[in-house]
Amino acid sequence: MKSRNLLRAAAVISGIVLLATGCSSQAGSTATTTDASVGSGKGAVAMSFGGLDIQIWNDMLTFMKPMVETAGYQFLVDDPAWKIQTQVSDWESWVARGDVKAIMGYPVQSDSTVAVTGQADAAGIPVLGYASAWEGTTASVLIDNHADGLRLGTDAGKWIVEKYGSGTPVPVALLGYRDTDLGRERTEGIVEGLQAAGANVSLNESSVISLDDGYAAVQNQLTAQPNTKVWLSMGNDPALGAYQALIDSGVDPHASDVLLGNVDATDDILNIVKDPQSFWRLVYILPARQLGEANAQMLIDAADGKPLKDVTISSTQVTPENAESFLLANQ
Numbered sequence: 001m002k003s004r005n006l007l008r009a010a011a012v013i014s015g016i017v018l019l020a021t022g023c024s025s026q027a028g029s030t031a032t033t034t035d036a037s038v039g040s041g042k043g044a045v046a047m048s049f050g051g052l053d054i055q056i057w058n059d060m061l062t063f064m065k066p067m068v069e070t071a072g073y074q075f076l077v078d079d080p081a082w083k084i085q086t087q088v089s090d091w092e093s094w095v096a097r098g099d100v101k102a103i104m105g106y107p108v109q110s111d112s113t114v115a116v117t118g119q120a121d122a123a124g125i126p127v128l129g130y131a132s133a134w135e136g137t138t139a140s141v142l143i144d145n146h147a148d149g150l151r152l153g154t155d156a157g158k159w160i161v162e163k164y165g166s167g168t169p170v171p172v173a174l175l176g177y178r179d180t181d182l183g184r185e186r187t188e189g190i191v192e193g194l195q196a197a198g199a200n201v202s203l204n205e206s207s208v209i210s211l212d213d214g215y216a217a218v219q220n221q222l223t224a225q226p227n228t229k230v231w232l233s234m235g236n237d238p239a240l241g242a243y244q245a246l247i248d249s250g251v252d253p254h255a256s257d258v259l260l261g262n263v264d265a266t267d268d269i270l271n272i273v274k275d276p277q278s279f280w281r282l283v284y285i286l287p288a289r290q291l292g293e294a295n296a297q298m299l300i301d302a303a304d305g306k307p308l309k310d311v312t313i314s315s316t317q318v319t320p321e322n323a324e325s326f327l328l329a330n331q
Contacts, residue, residue, distance in 0.1 A: 044074035045299040046094045048087060048105040049130070050180065052079040053210050054237055055266045056288050057106075063292030064299075071300040073101065082209070084108040091116045095123050101303035103127050104141075104295055110134035110181055126302040130295060132181040139308035141294045145185035148263045148284055148315050149234060152186075153193020155282050156232055156261050160199040163257065164229075169202040173221040175214055175233035175242060175262075176205050183209070186234035186263055201230070208233070214241025222249055229258050236264035243272065243280060255279045265318055267327055274323035283318040285326055 045068055049057045061077060068075040076094065080087035087108050094100045095116070103120055107113040110132060117127045117136035129140030156172075164170045174190060177183030187205070194201055204225065206217040214233065218241070221228050231246070233239035239262035251258060254277040261282030265273070273280050294311050302308055318326060 042072040043099040043101045043303070044076050044094075044097070045102045045303050046076035046078070046091075046100055046104070047130075047295065047299070048078050048080065048090060048103065048107075050080060050087070050106050050108045051082045051209075052077075053081075054235070055240075055268075056236055056264050056286075056291075059266060059288035060292035060295065063289050064296040067293060067296035068299060071303075073300065073303055074099075076100070080108060082108055084112045088113060088116050092119065095120050095125060100125055102299050104130055104299050106130045106132070106180075106182070107134065108180065126308070128295075128298055128302060128308075133310070138302065139298060140310050141291065141298055142310055142312045143182070143286060144312065144314065145182045146189040148286075149186035149189020150193045150196070151189075151315070151317075152232060152261050152263055152282055152284060153190035153195075154197050155193070156190075156230065156259060157194040157197025157199035157201075159259055159281065160194075160201065160230060161197060163259075166198060166200045169200050170230060171225045171228040172199075172201040172203050172230040172232065173217065173225075173228050173242075174203055174205040175208045175217055175231065175235075175238040177207055177209050177234055177238075179207070179209075183234055190232050190234065204228075208238040208241075209235070211237045211241035214238030215245040216241075218242045218245035218249070231258075231260045233260075233262035236262060236266055236269055238262075239264075239280075240266070240268060246279075251279070253278060263315065265326070270318065270323045270327050273318050274320050274327075276320040278320075284315040285318050286313055286315050287326060287329055289329055 052058060065075050078090040091103060094103055103125060114135045120127045121136055126138040127136060129137040131143045133140040160170050176187030178187055204221060208214050208217050231242050243260060258279040260280045263284050265283045265285040272278055273283050291313055294313060
């Protein structure tokens with residue numbers, strides 16, 4: 001369990017850094033910048049993810065905050081902790097403040113934010129989507145979640161056929177998540193990709209969202225099917241938890257018959273993938289800096305009253321050869 005505890009410690013440190021930059025990890029709270037003078041003339045903009053237990057979202061916030069403040073706005077962030085009622089309440093509070101000029105969000109449940117999106121619109125506050133759009137959004141920073149999952153599933157399926165053939169079904173553990181648009185679309189894409197590649201697999205799907213979820217899913221899968229060699233995750237945190245669980249269970253980091261693959265990558269993952277012998281063979285990155293800066297710019301433009309249009313961010317495959325360049329891009 002030592003590795004797992006180290007990962008938890010890293011997550012705690014990340015949370016401390018986030019607090020130091022003026023964001024709160026308290027469920028249901030609306031955090032503001034610590035400098036009251038920031039944005040005092042122009043007002044505030046707000047960012048709402050489903051929960052702040054996802055590392056890449058914390059990374060994005062660190063890139064968003066200085067851009068927003070440089071533009072003269074106060075930066076508000078909440079942590080709904082995956083509770084839609086809390087998220088809606090936070091948004092209602094932002095609407096009621098009177099100084100919020102734009103709200104961007106990744107809803108826990110998109111349909112449940114339609115009413116509060118309408119309230120914001122009636123108050124003249126544009127609501128922007130991250131990773132998806134719903135009724136009432138003015139514009140969104142979009143990700144082709146299904147295409148990313150399909151690409152992962154297809155490439156994994158090709159590896160399975162090449163490594164194990166198409167005779168006996170190969171056990172595949174799918175670390176999916178169908179409770180949000182992003183998770184559902186990626187998960188469905190992974191399944192379709194495996195089928196498209198012609199891989200003969202025995203698929204076992206777990207519903208995971210966090211690092212601990214990924215760790216536990218691997219433990220459960222290995223208990224049920226100890227010979228599982230292929231692990232596919234719709235997100236980075238579950239994949240990192242899965243990696244640590246596999247290492248802790250005695251899997252060689254350079255095992256030639258094991259494949260781990262996922263969408264999204266933090267620096268912790270990049271540092272593993274840059275090893276050409278790692279069994280973490282498939283990663284498709286949407287860089288935190290690129291996403292964060294796109295979010296911040298759309299929030300600023302919305303607050304300034306500029307015309308808006310959707311922005312789509314495409315993923316790029318990480319390889320041992322280019323992993324270092326993504327690390328440098330996040331500095």
